[in-house]
Amino acid sequence: MYKLHLASPEVARQLGVTSATVRGYFQQPSLQFGILWKLSMAMNYDLLSDLVACYPENFPVKKDPRIA
Numbered sequence: 001m002y003k004l005h006l007a008s009p010e011v012a013r014q015l016g017v018t019s020a021t022v023r024g025y026f027q028q029p030s031l032q033f034g035i036l037w038k039l040s041m042a043m044n045y046d047l048l049s050d051l052v053a054c055y056p057e058n059f060p061v062k063k064d065p066r067i068a
Contacts, residue, residue: 001026004045014042 001008001022008019015022015038025031025039040047052061 001043004043006043011039011042015039 001011008022012019012022022039025035031039036047036051055061
């Protein structure tokens, strides 16, 4: 959120949770997909693509022709 210049209270407001909850999400070793999705929507940032970028080299990734 820091790099995106977003404050946890603003993201929390959009998610309907406390800012302590949002900060806690980023301290967890893992998160449920639904939380990642909601965070992505609230932050207007594609967290899921960041995860894909962390896959090991030569990891098989489906190519979607609809995505440039």
